[in-house]
Amino acid sequence: xAGVMQNPRHLVRRRGQEARLRCSPMKGHSHVYWYRQLPxxxxxxxxxxxxENIIDESGMPKERFSAEFPKEGPSILxxxxxxxxxxxxxxxxSSGGVRSSYNEQFFGPGTRLTVL
Amino acid sequence: xxxxKQNSPSLSVQEGRISILNCDYTNSxxxxxxxxxxxxxxxxTFLISISSIKDKNEDGRFTVFxxxxxxxxxxxxxxxxxxxxxxxxxxxxxxxxxxxxxxxxYFGRGTQLTVWP
Numbered sequence: 203x204a205g206v207m208q209n210p211r212h213l214v215r216r217r218g219q220e221a222r223l224r225c226s227p228m229k230g231h232s233h234v235y236w237y238r239q240l241p242x243x244x245x246x247x248x249x250x251x252x253x254e255n256i257i258d259e260s261g262m263p264k265e266r267f268s269a270e271f272p273k274e275g276p277s278i279l280x281x282x283x284x285x286x287x288x289x290x291x292x293x294x295x296s297s298g299g300v301r302s303s304y305n306e307q308f309f310g311p312g313t314r315l316t317v318l
Numbered sequence: 319x320x321x322x323k324q325n326s327p328s329l330s331v332q333e334g335r336i337s338i339l340n341c342d343y344t345n346s347x348x349x350x351x352x353x354x355x356x357x358x359x360x361x362x363t364f365l366i367s368i369s370s371i372k373d374k375n376e377d378g379r380f381t382v383f384x385x386x387x388x389x390x391x392x393x394x395x396x397x398x399x400x401x402x403x404x405x406x407x408x409x410x411x412x413x414x415x416x417x418x419x420x421x422x423x424y425f426g427r428g429t430q431l432t433v434w435p
Contacts, residue, residue, distance in 0.1 A: 206361070208361075235422065235423070237423075242427075244322075244324075244407060244425035244426050244428055245362070245409075245423075245425040246425070247422040247424070250421070258421070258422060261422065293362070306352065306367060307352075307364070307423060308364060309354075309361035309362045309363070309364075310361050311359075311360055311361045312359075312361050314359075
């Protein structure tokens with residue numbers, strides 16, 4: 203049973219470019235969460251999605267950031283016009299599978315975004 | 319506003335001894351607590367969890383204790399092994415927010431555990 207998949211693992215962008223981060227949840231999971239980790243800090247919640255629905259985006263910056271989880275395909279976190287402060291590790295987690303506990307979130311390996 | 323706090327950034331323990339990692343929280347709405355272990359350049363790995371209706375949960379070498387009145391939890395690893403060296407994150411979740419049990423997690427900043435031979 204494959205775990206949470208994220209790609210790319212590393213992404214380098216110049217200021218002003220767009221970054222697209224992809225996340226495929228564990229098989230059977232229908233709930234996806236995105237977190238961001240800045241250097242020397244813990245993970246900070248950004249957004250919680252179910253298929254075709256944003257459930258909670260209270261942790262997402264109001265501008266330049268968006269997320270989706272379409273009916274088919276992976277969840278996408280999109281950052282427009284990136285700035286140096288967006289450099290961080292972005293982690294995706296999933297939960298809610300029929301055969302797993304609904305309480306635990308399982309994390310992917312992360313995408314490390316570097317903005318030059 | 320840090321609602322989950324891990325006040326010790328690092329802990330060093332000899333192999334075979336007990337490791338005790340501590341975590342405090344401020345939000346009385348938290349009803350579920352989790353510990354994750356993280357190696358460099360990898361995602362967090364779920365370790366053990368505890369519901370607020372319990373005060374202890376054990377899984378092999380790992381035991382989590384919850385003291386609700388003190389808003390404090392701890393993770394005990396006995397015996398500690400060099401492979402346990404990693405960053406340990408404490409996380410918590412609010413209960414039944416917006417009718418869903420699957421809400422966001424709040425994380426502490428982590429404690430770097432080093433187990434030396």
